[in-house]
Amino acid sequence: MKRKIIRVGSSRGVLLPREVTRAMSWDFGSEIDLTVDKGRREVTLKTIKVSIPDDYDPDHLKQIEDTLTEHEDVLGDIDD
Numbered sequence: 001m002k003r004k005i006i007r008v009g010s011s012r013g014v015l016l017p018r019e020v021t022r023a024m025s026w027d028f029g030s031e032i033d034l035t036v037d038k039g040r041r042e043v044t045l046k047t048i049k050v051s052i053p054d055d056y057d058p059d060h061l062k063q064i065e066d067t068l069t070e071h072e073d074v075l076g077d078i079d080d
Contacts, residue, residue, distance in 0.1 A: 003014045016026075024047060026032065033046045068075060 001017075001020075003016075005012050005014055007013075021027065021030075024045075026047070031048050033048050035044045035046070036042075037044070
C-alpha cells in the first residue's frame with residue numbers, strides 16, 4: 001500500500017487508513033513501537049505488548065467489561 005509523507009507542523013507524518021488501524025486494534029493515543037532498519041531502508045510498526053502481573057485477576061477485567069456493556073447507553077463512545 002502506497003502512502004505519501006505529509007507535513008505535520010515542522011515534522012513529517014504518514015496517515016494510516018482506518019482499516020489498518022482497526023486490523024491492528026490501534027486507536028487515538030495507542031502506543032506503538034517504531035523501529036528503523038537503515039541498512040534495509042525499512043520502518044516497522046508493532047503493537048506494544050502489555051504484560052499482566054502474575055497476581056492479576058482476569059475476572060476483574062471481565063467485571064469492568066460487563067459494567068461498561070451494561071451501561072453503554074449512558075457511557076456511549078466514552079473512549080472517543
